[in-house]
Amino acid sequence: MKILLVGEYSRLHNSLKEGLLALSHEVTLVSTGDAFKNYPSDILLKRKFDSGILKKIKVGLYRLFGLDITSLSLKNQFFQQKEQFKGFDAVQFINESSFGILPKYEKEIISFLKNNNKKLFLLSCGTDYTSVKYAFEKKFRYSILDPLFEGKVSEKDFYPALKYLNPEFEDLHKFTLQNVKGVAASDFDYAIPLQGTEKYYGLIPNPINTKKLQFQPISSKGKIIIFHGINRENYYKKGNDYFEAALKKILQKHPSKVEVITVENVPYLEYIEKYNSAHILLDQVFAYDQGYNALEAMAKGKVVFTGAETEFLEWFNLKEDEVCINTLPDVDYLVKKLENLILNPEKLTRISENARQFIEREHDYISIAKKYLEFWKEA
Structure with a gap:
């Protein structure tokens, strides 16, 4: 098979790639490297404007015009190399927001990949709409949102997780689900909220290259x-x-x-x-x-x-x-x-x-x- 892995968290897709290569499949990994962690990627999209004076300019532009220049930059980098993202038998996203960019740009990328490849799949790995909603509704015995419920942090501090409950991210969740053939969970923190949901395949443990x-x-x-x-x-x-x-x-x-x-x-x-x-x-x-x-x-x-x-x-x-x-x-x-x-x-x-x-x-x-x-x- 010819496989495209989209996004990277904690080296999961790198290890999966190594396993697939050992089984003689053709694999390409595209990601941002997951910030300071610098995970390897065949095609690395570089996050820009995230520090110093450029970050201040970015924040100002977003507040004034709703323009996120980091998101726009990453989307443009993807489409500048779009010919490398065609013709795959399977495309797997590591998350509903695999590149951590504005939902409207994530949807553009998903649409392109849907139109130019055979099948799309989603991995629930890291916070997403389903897992955050489950935690926010206090269905877990305890969860990552407990510090928020206990007043240790503000909603602003927890924005990286809470953003998935915003309408645009809920819409991204629904859009992604419409376009993928199936959803798998990487561990029980994501498997538990997915039980009984549409297109859920099951738990596939994380691959580790020992x-x-x-x-x-x-x-x-x-x-x-x-x-x-x-x-x-x-x-x-x-x-x-x-x-x-x-x-x-x-x-x-x-x-x-x-x-x-x-x-x-x-x-x-x-x-x-x-x-x-x-x-x-x-x-x-x-x-x-x-x-x-x-x-x-x-x-x-x-x-x-x-x-x-x-x-x-x-x-x-x-x-x-x-x-x-x-x-x-x-x-x-x-x-x-x-x-x-x-x-x-x-x-x-x-x-x-x-x-x-x-x-x-x-x-x-x-x-x-x-x-x-x-x-x-x-x-």
């Missing part, structure tokens, strides 16, 4: 190293405030037993190198399943604090704390879970080994690529 992620056995000697990576834009959405509060208590109680490494807003390749020495990685709080960063860390043998709720455990037939540690928006709970590992380092070794085996068994990039091929064939 050949690029070497397992690093955990040593129980010396201090327990805890890694906390912060994306400042998503600080409350990821529950970093809970992690920081828990770490403060842990350092007070066990200063001689632990070391904490904290980094902020670093590119992907630098990020995965910085946590190499860690035993424990703190990923996110408001999750029901593991996101991509958590899965890659698990593949390297890290004990990851992330989403591992009942839905996830039942689907994969796992026990609590078997392959990772489920997080909750509860500082005392997090302290208790961390302290249990610090005082019983042999548990770190067991979970680390289980995590690697789990990734190899359930997230192998070639096996997952085959699942996507089935999705594109059956939907």
